[in-house]
Amino acid sequence: MKFFMFRRSNVLLAAVLLVLFSIGTASASKSMPSFSLPDVVTGDTVDSKVFEGKTLLITFFATWCPPCMQEVPDLISLQNAYGDKGFSVVALSVDQGGMGVVKKLVEKRSINYPVLLADSGTARDFGGVVGIPTSFLINSKGHVVKKYPGYVPHMILENDIKQIMN
Incomplete structure (x- = not known):
């Protein structure tokens, strides 16, 4: 019985490590796609060029998505901090x-x-967003350095942001 519990815990540990190490994989050389989308508050069109030279966390979300709503306080905190x-x-x-x-x-x-209000072309241009939330970390040169499928804990996002900003 102990053998099976030990084996089960090893399988679980391996699965958790696999997920953690696979979070944030993206080709570092891929440039962020350009976009021109409406701001949901002002209605003004926002062009991606206004973000040139900045480190970005682009996140695809929906108001009806519980994990997306769970991320909002973390995203507000990251915006405040950086x-x-x-x-x-x-x-x-x-x-x-x-x-x-x-x-x-x-x-x-x-x-x-x-x-901003995305369209289907925007999700496609980012390489296909198959689930939400999906986020992309963009360095100041405009390259996608990480892709995060699903909810990502605040600490992981903050550590990754710090690493590419330094």
């Missing part, structure tokens, strides 16, 4: 309900980073 150091979170909503639904969320949660 926003004046050349970093920005940029959230790309894939909501089908239009800008009004997303704008309400931005106001209710006091979101302090740009929230």
Whole structure:
């Protein structure tokens, strides 16, 4: 019986390590796709060129997605901590309900980073977003350095951001 428990715990440990080591894999040489999308608060079109020279965390999300909503406080915290150091979170909503639904969320949660309404082409251009949340860490040269499928703990995001900003 002890052998099976030991073996089961090893399998579980291996699975956890595999997930942790696979988080954030992306080709470091791929450039971030350009985009021009509406800001959900102002309605103004925001071009990706306004973010040139910044480290970015681009996150695809939806208002109806529980893990996406779980990330919001962490993203606000990261924006507060690094926003004046050349970093920005940029959230790309894939909501089908239009800008009004997303704008309400931005106001209710006091979101302090740009929230844009993505289209299907944007998700495709980023290499195919098959689930949400999906985030991409972009260095100041505009290269995708990490891809995070699913919810990512704050500590992992912050450590990765610190590493590429230094």
